[in-house]
Amino acid sequence: MPHLGINEITFLAQGLKWTLFLTAIGFVGGIVFGLIVALARVAQNRLVRVLAMAWIALFQGTPLLMQLFVVFFGLPLFGLNVSAWAAVAIALTAHASAFLGEIWRGAIQAIPKGQSEAAHALGMHYRARMFDIVLPQALKISLPATIGFLVQLLKGTSLAAIVGFIELTRAGQIISNQTYQPLFVFGLVGALYFAMCWPLSHWGRRMERRLAEAPR
Incomplete structure (x- = not known):
């Protein structure tokens, strides 16, 4: 029966x-810069909108792997x-800001313009x-899509191994090479990813259903 010692389990836990940690850094950074991108995307200044569109097109139109490189x-x-x-954190943050910025841009534009016009008429700046x-x-509307992207970002951290960073997938690869038990090791790694991603996906689906059932 396949067996992993305490050293291998500790190494997987570190990964x-x-x-x-990388998911949290990329997501939090993506929230901060994604909000800036979303606001720039709906700004009145045309140059600001074009720059935001270029940023989104760049990071949505190229693979995350290339961005890491x-x-x-x-x-x-x-x-x-x-x-x-640091390189992985920067790349994940930039990648997340483009996707979250576009998600939130769509949510902002989904809000009836009459609300903003009424607030403007009341003198609100x-x-x-x-x-x-x-x-x-807008953020409430975009929550299911935001959670869905978080799942993709979590799985995307596996690409960090390409630049020599040891996260969960890379740790599993190293242990597999040492123990000659690839099926068991990567089955365990896959189970860990599933344990992290499935609850988030389920939460996102629940939020989507709840928003669909909410009175308009």
Whole structure:
């Protein structure tokens, strides 16, 4: 029967920790910069909108793997030496900001314009209209899609192994090479990913159903 010792289990746990850490860094960073992208995407200034569209097109139109390579190997060409984990965090944040920005852009534009126009007629300035009226509703609408992207981001952290970072998938590969039990090891790794992703996916589906059943 396949067996993993305490050292192998500890090593997998360390990889799992870094997978969760990278997901948190990328998602939180994506929220911050994604909100900026979303607001730029619906801004009145045409140049700002075009720049936001270019940012979204760049990171949605290229593979995450390529983005990791560009950050890890490209930044040193400009004298910016970054560690593997920092390169992965930067790439994941930029990647997440483009996708979350577009998700939230759609949600913002789904809010009836009459609400913003009414607030403007009452003398509310742009910041108050956006942050007190539009964004709370938009973020609620976008929650299922945001959770769905979080699941994709969590799985995307497995690409960090390409630049030498040891997360869950890479840890599983190393242990598999040591124990010669690839089916058992990667079955365990897959089970860990499932244990993390399935509850999030289920939560997203519940939120989607709840929004669909909510009175308009």
